Amino acid sequence: MQRITGxxxxxxxxxxxxxxxxxEGGRLLGTGAVTSIEGSGGAGIVPWATLASYAEEGEWGIxxxxxxxxxSDYQLGVQSVNLTYSNRVEVSAAxxxxxxxxxxxxxxxxxxxxxxxxxxxLVYDDLPQVTVGMQHxxxxxxxxxxxxxxxxxxxxxxxxxxxxxxxxxxxxxxWVANYTLRSTNANQLGLLGFGGDQSSGRQWVHEAxxxxxxxxxxxxxxxxxxxxxxxxxxxxxxxxxxxLAWFPNKRVAFVAAVVDLQSxxxxxxxxxxxxxxxxxx
Numbered sequence: 001m002q003r004i005t006g007x008x009x010x011x012x013x014x015x016x017x018x019x020x021x022x023x024e025g026g027r028l029l030g031t032g033a034v035t036s037i038e039g040s041g042g043a044g045i046v047p048w049a050t051l052a053s054y055a056e057e058g059e060w061g062i063x064x065x066x067x068x069x070x071x072s073d074y075q076l077g078v079q080s081v082n083l084t085y086s087n088r089v090e091v092s093a094a095x096x097x098x099x100x101x102x103x104x105x106x107x108x109x110x111x112x113x114x115x116x117x118x119x120x121x122l123v124y125d126d127l128p129q130v131t132v133g134m135q136h137x138x139x140x141x142x143x144x145x146x147x148x149x150x151x152x153x154x155x156x157x158x159x160x161x162x163x164x165x166x167x168x169x170x171x172x173x174x175w176v177a178n179y180t181l182r183s184t185n186a187n188q189l190g191l192l193g194f195g196g197d198q199s200s201g202r203q204w205v206h207e208a209x210x211x212x213x214x215x216x217x218x219x220x221x222x223x224x225x226x227x228x229x230x231x232x233x234x235x236x237x238x239x240x241x242x243x244l245a246w247f248p249n250k251r252v253a254f255v256a257a258v259v260d261l262q263s264x265x266x267x268x269x270x271x272x273x274x275x276x277x278x279x280x281x
Contacts, residue, residue, distance in 0.1 A: 026056045030247045034255050034278050035065035039080035039094025040113045044257050045225045045239050046207040048178040049131040049163035051090045052082035053280050054250050060085050063280045071272035075099040090115040098191050107191045108140045128164035137190035149231045150193025151200050157184040173212050180207040187230050196230030203228040219245040234266035253278040
């Protein structure tokens, strides 16, 4: 985590003397969303077209995040930081560690992300908010992924996301929906390397999230994430979750979820719980 910690410190120093994204005015509560397990602004398992923090035009924002998932045979811990500017650009860095409770040992990787808002706005524009992004992923202990057929210890994901909120949606509630189209060859997000003996080329996969604000502080939603299937030793299956996000104010966001990852690395029925905490500045 030295690099990530260093980025946090450098970012905070760089923000001194620059107008930050203070929480009191501007964008509506919850429109900064939270932070996904890959460090990009979004929900839990899906990046959204929204940018992390509540930074508006001419403002800087920073978020610090911790994510944790506990399923039948694995535990995933993620620490990440996001730096955003002018509700236009997001830069992120994340460290993932997957504990192999049943098999023993762990796997980890670093993820560096960039997201750019092209046009539109989540709330205040007739057009949906559209962003493009990339994630550079680099594995830190490649011996196990290589042994099961992965062909590379690093790779890039490229994606486009489209999101829109409806303030007066069904049942007189605010709704938000996001769709992400991703180009990737990552195995289990990259935690099992990139490419494989079954396929080493890139694939287009679909990701989606829909949520409803129960009130201005609570968001209930579902997510779905399609996965490539590159390794012959174990079929890789799609992920899904049901989440509840709490936004007590613009400084803090907390998410709890029930996740279903299906089979992971040949071990079936990987269901369990997920939680994340985000602090925004």
